[in-house]
Amino acid sequence: xxxxxxxxxxxxxxxxxxxxxxxxxxxxxxxxxxxxxxxxxxxxxxxxxxxxxxxxxxxxxxxxxxxxxxxxxxxxxxxxxxxxxxxxxxxxxxxxxxxxxxxxxxxxxxxxxxxxxxxxxxxxxxxxxxxxxxxxxxxxxxxxxxxxxxxxxxxxxxxxxxxxxxxxxxxxxxxxxxxxxxxxxxxxxxxxxxxxxxxxxxxxxxxxxxxxxxxxxxxxxxxxxxxxxxxxxxxxxxxxxxxxxxxxxxxxxxxxxxxxxxxxxxxxxxxxxxxxxxxxxxxxxxxxxxxxxxxxxxxxxxxxxxxxxxxxxxxxxxxxxxxxxxxxxxxxxxxxxxxxxxxxxxxxxxxxxxxxxxxxxxxxxxxxxxxxxxxxxxxxxxxxxxxxxxxxxxxxxxxxxxxxxxxxxxxxxxxxxxxxxxxxxx
Amino acid sequence: xxxxxxxxxxxxxxxxxxxxxxxxxxxxxxxxxxxxxxxxxxxxxxxxxxxxxxxxxxxxxxxxxxxxxxxxxxxxxxxxxxxxxxxxxxxxxxxxxxxxxxxxxxxxxxxxxxxxxxxxxxxxxxxxxxxxxxxxxxxxxxxxxxxxxxxxxxxxxxxxxxxxxxxxxxxxxxxxxxxxxxxxxxxxxxxxxxxxxxxxxxxxxxxxxxxxxxxxxxxxxxxxxxxxxxxxxxxxxxxxxxxxxxxxxxxxxxxxxxxxxxxxxxxxxxxxxxxxxxxxxxxxxxxxxxxxxxxxxxxxxxxxxxxxxxxxxxxxxxxxxxxxxxxxxxxxxxxxxxxxxxxxxxxxxxxxxxxxxxxxxxxxxxxxxxxxxxxxxxxxxxxxxxxxxxxxxxxxxxxxxxxxxxxxxxxxxxxxxxxxxxxxxx
Numbered sequence: 001x002x003x004x005x006x007x008x009x010x011x012x013x014x015x016x017x018x019x020x021x022x023x024x025x026x027x028x029x030x031x032x033x034x035x036x037x038x039x040x041x042x043x044x045x046x047x048x049x050x051x052x053x054x055x056x057x058x059x060x061x062x063x064x065x066x067x068x069x070x071x072x073x074x075x076x077x078x079x080x081x082x083x084x085x086x087x088x089x090x091x092x093x094x095x096x097x098x099x100x101x102x103x104x105x106x107x108x109x110x111x112x113x114x115x116x117x118x119x120x121x122x123x124x125x126x127x128x129x130x131x132x133x134x135x136x137x138x139x140x141x142x143x144x145x146x147x148x149x150x151x152x153x154x155x156x157x158x159x160x161x162x163x164x165x166x167x168x169x170x171x172x173x174x175x176x177x178x179x180x181x182x183x184x185x186x187x188x189x190x191x192x193x194x195x196x197x198x199x200x201x202x203x204x205x206x207x208x209x210x211x212x213x214x215x216x217x218x219x220x221x222x223x224x225x226x227x228x229x230x231x232x233x234x235x236x237x238x239x240x241x242x243x244x245x246x247x248x249x250x251x252x253x254x255x256x257x258x259x260x261x262x263x264x265x266x267x268x269x270x271x272x273x274x275x276x277x278x279x280x281x282x283x284x285x286x287x288x289x290x291x292x293x294x295x296x297x298x299x300x301x302x303x304x305x306x307x308x309x310x311x312x313x314x315x316x317x318x319x320x321x322x323x324x325x326x327x328x329x330x331x332x333x334x335x336x337x338x339x340x341x342x343x344x345x346x347x348x349x350x351x352x353x354x355x356x357x358x359x360x361x362x363x364x365x366x367x368x369x370x371x372x373x374x375x376x377x378x379x380x381x382x383x384x385x386x387x388x389x390x391x392x393x394x395x396x397x398x399x400x401x402x403x404x405x406x407x408x409x410x411x412x413x414x415x416x417x418x419x420x421x422x423x424x425x426x
Numbered sequence: 427x428x429x430x431x432x433x434x435x436x437x438x439x440x441x442x443x444x445x446x447x448x449x450x451x452x453x454x455x456x457x458x459x460x461x462x463x464x465x466x467x468x469x470x471x472x473x474x475x476x477x478x479x480x481x482x483x484x485x486x487x488x489x490x491x492x493x494x495x496x497x498x499x500x501x502x503x504x505x506x507x508x509x510x511x512x513x514x515x516x517x518x519x520x521x522x523x524x525x526x527x528x529x530x531x532x533x534x535x536x537x538x539x540x541x542x543x544x545x546x547x548x549x550x551x552x553x554x555x556x557x558x559x560x561x562x563x564x565x566x567x568x569x570x571x572x573x574x575x576x577x578x579x580x581x582x583x584x585x586x587x588x589x590x591x592x593x594x595x596x597x598x599x600x601x602x603x604x605x606x607x608x609x610x611x612x613x614x615x616x617x618x619x620x621x622x623x624x625x626x627x628x629x630x631x632x633x634x635x636x637x638x639x640x641x642x643x644x645x646x647x648x649x650x651x652x653x654x655x656x657x658x659x660x661x662x663x664x665x666x667x668x669x670x671x672x673x674x675x676x677x678x679x680x681x682x683x684x685x686x687x688x689x690x691x692x693x694x695x696x697x698x699x700x701x702x703x704x705x706x707x708x709x710x711x712x713x714x715x716x717x718x719x720x721x722x723x724x725x726x727x728x729x730x731x732x733x734x735x736x737x738x739x740x741x742x743x744x745x746x747x748x749x750x751x752x753x754x755x756x757x758x759x760x761x762x763x764x765x766x767x768x769x770x771x772x773x774x775x776x777x778x779x780x781x782x783x784x785x786x787x788x789x790x791x792x793x794x795x796x797x798x799x800x801x802x803x804x805x806x807x808x809x810x811x812x813x814x815x816x817x818x819x820x821x822x823x824x825x826x827x828x829x830x831x832x833x834x835x836x837x838x839x840x841x842x843x844x845x846x847x848x849x850x851x852x
Contacts, residue, residue: 112799112807112828114540144595144774147573151808154775164774166596169570174607175592178600348570348590349580373538376802381538382577402538 006057009064013135020130024056027100027290034296038232040272042265044258045235051242055289059245060132066092067136072194075137077122078145079316079342080167082183082335087206087248088198089190095244096140097131098122099288101405110155111148116374117404118288119148126159133245134160139193141186143167145346146379163189169348171340180336187332203331207321213248216255217317223262225306225364228271229279230262233305234295240312241289273304278424281364283309283357283387284372284380291405294372297414303421307364309357310372315342318356345379353383354390361396367424368397370417375404397424432483435490439561446556450482453526453716460722464658466698468691470684471661477668481715485671486558492518493562498620501563503548504571505742505768506593508609508761513632513674514624515616521670522566523557524548525714527831536581537574542800543830544714545574552585559671560586565619567612569593571772572805589615595774597766606762613758629757633747639674642681643743649688651732651790654697655705656688659731660721666738667715699730704850707790709735709783709813710798710806717831720798723840729847733790735783736798741768744782771805779809780816787822793850794823796843801830823850 010017031052051059063073072091074081077098086093101117102124110123125131134140142153142164153162165182168175187198220239224231239258243251265271280303282294287310295305308314321338325331343353361369369391373381384400391398399420403409436443457478477485489499498517500507503524512519527543528550536549551557560566568579568590579588591608594601613624646665650657665684669677691697706729708720713736721731734740747764751757769779787795795817799807810826817824825846829835 109811112804112811114802114807115804147772147804148808150595150774151771151805155808155811157775166594166598166601168592168594168604169576170592172592172607174604178594178604181598181600345577346573348576349583376540376804378538378541378573378802378804379577381540382574382581385535385538385581 006061009061010056010132013060013064013132014129015132015135016129019128020056023100023130030290030292034292035234035238038234038272040270041235042231042258042261044254044261045238047254047257048235048238048242051246052238052289055242055245056132060136062247063092063094063133063136067138072138073136074190074193075133075140077149078143079311080143080145080339080344081141081165082186082339083248084203084206084210084321084335085183085187085190085198087209088203089187089194089196090202091138091190091194094133094137095288096122096133096137097125097288099291099405100125102128102130104128111152114376115148115152116285116376118286118374119152121288121405123152123156126156137161139163139189141165145344146377148376167344167346169346171347176336176340179340180332183332183335183339198328200326200328200331203328204323204325207323207325207331207334209248209252211320211323213243213252213255214317214320216252216259217243219259220255220262221307221314221317223259223266226266226271227365228269228275229273229277229304229306230265230271232272232299233280233282233308234292234299237287237292237295237305237308237312240308240316241287243316244312245289278303278367278421279306279365280304280421281307281309281361281366281369282313282372283369284384285374285377286311286313287372288312293403293405293407293410294370294401294413297410297417298370298421301414301418301421303367303424306366307360309360311344314356314360315344345383350383354387357387358390358394361391361394366396368399368420370420371398371400373400373402375402432487435487436482436558439486439490439558440555441558441561442555445554446482449526449556456716456718460718461660461664464660464698466696467661468657468684468687470680470687471664473680473684474661474664474668477672478664478715481671482558486562488673489518489520489559489562493564498564499562500616500619501559501566503575504569505737506569506571506765506770507567507591508612508765509674510629510632510636510747510761511609511613511616511624513635514628515613515620516622516628517564517616517620520559520563521714522548522559522563523551523714525717525831526551528554528556530554537578540802541574541578542711542802543832544712544800545578547714547831549578549582552582563587565589565615567591571770572803574802593770593772595772597773602762602766605766606758609758609761609765624754626752626754626757629754630749630751633749633751633757633760635674635678637746637749639669639678639681640743640746642678642685643669645685646681646688647733647740647743649685649692652692652697653791654695654701655699655703655730655732656691656697658698658725659706659708659734660718660725663713663718663721663731663734663738666734666742667713669742670738671715704729704793704847705732705791706730706847707733707735707787707792707795708739708798709795710810711800711803712737712739713798714738719829719831719833719836720796720827720839723836723843724796724847727840727844727847729793729850732792733786735786737770740782740786741770771809776809780813783813784816784820787817787820792822794825794846796846797824797826799826799828801828
């Protein structure tokens, strides 16, 4: 990362150049330590290494060029924002920077101190002008999935082109009506933003495009479950993370190439860790680029991560949109149904998530689950309690971790994860 | 508080008798120090002193007797639960204990450590069997107003007869439909619980009953604004707190008697503090009995509290239900409209609250505002930021306090409030 060729572009995007240089330098070193030093990596990962190395460079250049040609860029934080509609309006749908600790006293002018690291990070990236994605957006779509985000958006309205979708809190009839009306409202907002009409033909195509991306990631998730494990958890997490930034068709193709390679490795019964290595599943809050803290600790403790039950993981890919719809109305119904299947902790009582975790733990044949909650994330931290109780009954060990993006607690987490892995290996 | 005559009743309610004795002793002493030592109190306050002294005694005895005669008791935490419907089903509508710090390690088996004091208190009261209201409930109605409560209810389902209402997060057409369907669902749940049908006649009567209670409290709020201040802020807060526990008709009568007395005091130009005393308004999170910490500190610093912009305050009383409805449908619409006027921080963007605070500050002619947020209450803590910005523009000083129920920070708060009051008096 970091390239003089992009300096002029970053200046035009009004980034804080010297702070951004510093950020890229730290991230580049971090990526090298966590990713590039891995043994037995698949050559298909080279594409993802390249994308990450150009995530503030070439990809942003693509956005700039697209905008110059009249396209619009829509930024999101959440898997509830229907990418299918964004693409059908011929706009670009990207995630925003929220995975690194950004120090700034001004963050507390927007959100209280007791706010989760993800939200604080996004606010920090925004206030310090460090995220070229945020700076490239024509519209930023927030949602009401948690108190922290819902209220933070209000205080960002002056500095960003915010648009907020309301996600209901239950899944009954009136909730579906509300969510359907929010999908239609988003469609209108996109049409107004882009000047393009979302036709049935365009929407049908984009539903297929996004489903294909999900299919590729689901294929990756099936293949990774082989014994011995053919790919590290870190690498699969990276694929999930990059799915939020890259061009969807190009991304899908590259993941399928990676999967082809994994299939061959499985045929040869090769893996990145010997059979018998403790298999862990991560469950809980999303891990945005470059938040690789916990997977790095786990895989450094002699275990492998074989599943991410998270928004940057199976929560985003498991369910497909029904592709049989012919009219706009039918396709909107299909979108509505698919998105309401998401088992986010914003719903109550959200029993689906408990069921999904159990079936995932069984299908992946895990030895244990590590539940990851960002500090001050009340929805996931509270669900961790009932999930731990459920897994206890099923005799699946669970370790509960609550942390932020700082490295202050890294030794403590290493000790706890190490002890957990040791206990599983007994 | 505390009376041997009630021991048998408390035992039958399965309270932890010795811990409950200890609690009543502490609260009695606390009440004496904060309330009974005040100078120049109105004789109309004797009724409220009596109610508080019998809040775990005589009032519970009434609930027990009502239940013995076949009535049902419904407990709530939130001003969104329509008391009108509860009363129209001939059930009793009461608040639950949530205002005192209850120490118990088991609380973290239900909610995470980083949960606000109000929720932790309720969980503590429940787990330690210390709240005779909770123990008397046939149904407990929660709501989805914040992540903390929404998720806590899920983990309490095994120990309490929970019923959860969904409050929407915006106030558009689809939100109104959702809320209306939730009101109808609550009506059905009450009819099922009680075996009584909610007729138009009964609902019309209960709408009037609850409006009368609000009218009496609004009258009290108008009168308290006189200069010199005729009644302490603590006493008005107490009236608002007791409105959640007492029989509504008896309560309304007693508040109107108190108001008659205040009118006479105003005619004589008498007050509890001299003209020129700094007038402060409290704004933010609710203060449940016996959470008198901040008003006590403020009024001990030589200022008076002349308004509570809070759920246990004007947020609960300001808006009346339209009384012109004749059919059940019309009355449900009137309930729906009235409850959606509540300017809770659970809504986004909730600009009404900012407007209401400004008009209240002007009408009460306050010298400053103290914004009170419970620690980890993201909705109110985040709104505090925009309210402070708004008041700054209007040149109304604001002090932001974030705290819990412990007394650990009392000296720090005294210092900050003292400095704020001194600054206002310059």
